[in-house]
Amino acid sequence: MKKKLVVIVSLVFINTLLSQTNTNTPYSLFGLGVENKTATGGLTGLGNTGIAKSNPFEINIYNPASLGNILQKSFLYEFGLNGTYSTLQSNSKQETISNGNISHIAIAFPIKKDWGMSIGLLPYTKTGYNIDLENAIEGTTETYITRVTGEGGLNKFYLSTGFKAFKNVTFGIDVSFLFGSINQEKQVYTDSYVSIMDKNHYSGAKLKVGFQYKIIDTEKFETTIGGLLDLPTSLGGTQTRSSNKTTSSGNSIYIEEEVENELNNFELPFSYGVGITSVINKKITTNLDFRQLLWNNTNQNQNNETYANQSIYAFGIEYMSAKDKFKYASNIKYRFGLNYNTGFLKISNKQIDSHFVSFGLGLPMRKYSNDYFNISYSYGKEGTLENRLIQENFHKLTLNLNFVGKWFNKKKID
Template sequence: MKKILFSFLIVTYTSVFIAKAQSDFSSPYSLFGLGVENSNYFGGFSALGNTGIASKNLFSINKSNPASITSIASNSFLYELGLSSTFSNKETVNSSQKNVDLNVSHLAFSFQVKDYWKMNFGLVPYSKVSYEIDLIKPVEGSSQYLSTSITGSGGINEVFWGNGIKLGKNLSVGFELSALFGNIDETELVYIGYSTATITNSKNYFGFGLNTGLQYTINNIFGTQTTFGATFSIPTYLSGTEDQTATKSFSGSSEVEILNETDIDLDDYDLPLKVGFGISSIINKKLTVNVDYKKNYWSDTYTSNNTYKYQDQEIYGAGVEYQPTQNLNTFWNNLKYRAGVNYNTGYLILSKQKIDNYAVSLGVGIPLSKSIYTSMININYSYGKEGTINNKLIQDNYHKLSLNLSLLGNWFQKRKIF
């Protein structure tokens, strides 16, 4: 009970702290679609080049593939909390801007239902919107200027429920149901002379998604143990409504409402068909190698905005994890050292330029006890580059540091009386 209470206090205190933390996250690319998608990788998977489709882990929830849930330790309750901080430097040909972002990246739980059936559920941010745009234009035929300030905020959240079922010694399958919901707000302030117009738009989205996966393990192919994994996510349709208001005011006078419309139906926002394949091989019980490939078919997604277009997105990832030994009496040899690389072609094309992303990552997994079945603290660091300065676009150079707590509790073991 002390461990349960302690873990609950950690989660509660950290969540409150993050809620109060100051964040000046800003991304010009969050202007498009539903915003910037979050890469939600639990445990140490973000240090492994964002891989994990074929990975099996006793001590961490793997959201990359719902079939992987079957690999968590039996008769245990696994709960995870992730925190992340991103330091970014956004630059154009002529200027630059620094930002810091601090967030709770995920909260998830997993447990055993039957020997062959395990389950998880949790909450993650799916996307985030935050941008500021200032425009100044001369008014034709006048000495005045039209000044416009546009700000956007909000994003989409995801609640997921996953199930993993072991069909045999080597084969596992799984499915994950998710509910996506959230709102995206945009406020536009227009100044001309002594008058000000304020236009606000609030878009609310809701929908359901389904992700399926499988894993199959074969011994003594590329290493001691090799697992092949695959995932398939069906297209998801988010229904939406929009509220619009507009007011106008002059210097020294009160605001006058000129528009107020609510519950305007929006066209469904389509999230694409997604497929993924992965290989994870354990070599000499010390070295684990992961390789993943994913493709998201964004080009089939409808968009009513002609300022940008979607392309099919491909993601390549590779990572290695090394544990010197499993000598329970030696702390340093029980650490898990990780490194990875990732390339994401992106799904946006702006000014005939694709908004791609390169990243390299490092990490370490620290056990909290000398037991084989133990909780872990995973510290992950990545450096990456998104976008380009070509054609008057913006390049984002970022450093991301994440702390993931994978807490393992033996909740379902029978008490023994001696």
């Protein structure tokens, strides 16, 4: 019954995830939209850290090398959702928005001893905006309004595997397939009404490799270092454009209808990351991560905007009393995290950075179980009010269900 329920829920999640629109921020106007900051297990409550973290009962989508420690005859599966309440603020206006969406669905299982595999689907980028632009009519003092709206984003389907090469060393590889569309409509209001609808489709693959090395392994103290390399890639794009004009008398005229065009490839940069995780007395776990994405090397421009190298600094700490493994309270995990992201987009000579603080709980589903209900709350800011830009203050709630099954046990025949 449990297996059937998981399959049904998974199918519903996949269908909803592929059709979702889940943001409303003007910064998603640029490029492929804003990055979807998804983390599995309890890593959201830990400031989205985890490059060096390896737990045989949790899926870690950051580093595929963690799969080298998955237990035999186990089967991990999890899915999550999140909701955001944001305030968008400029020097003259303020607006509140809220949205909710599915964050991911993932499974992991062993292939054989010290060798695991994971499969998952999650949003990669998200787009949602509604902007009015006032433009001057050349040679006059009059103006006209262009309303630009957009929605959509890219999804990511990944296959990853990790194996233990030596006693305390694991390696992993992750192949991701990115696909999706971003729809944009421009509505121009003058003496007539013109609508231009673009459906931009992108797809491509990217490769990531990682390692984890446990440099200290004693009864009371463990330290693991981890590293990632994300190779650069190009996403191919096509555009389908439709446009029509409506005159003041109400007559509608098609200008273009389902015209297909090739788009310039969108370049994703080379990136690398390092992390260190320490476990003290099997009660306190700390994560410290650093990542850098080399956007400058892609040589891409967005009108008057540019891409800049992006750095991410993150820290997380988790506490579990573990006084008595048979008591529910002793198995609750308490989490705290910090994250600072310089951003990759530079507008009006100002880089759009963000930061947040997170708090989380890992609640056991029941006694004597490694199944967890993870909940985390994050508060942060993105953007700035300088140079007539927009600042977003956001509250984010993330819920995650993490199950550990034993689906590969053979049935005994008496």
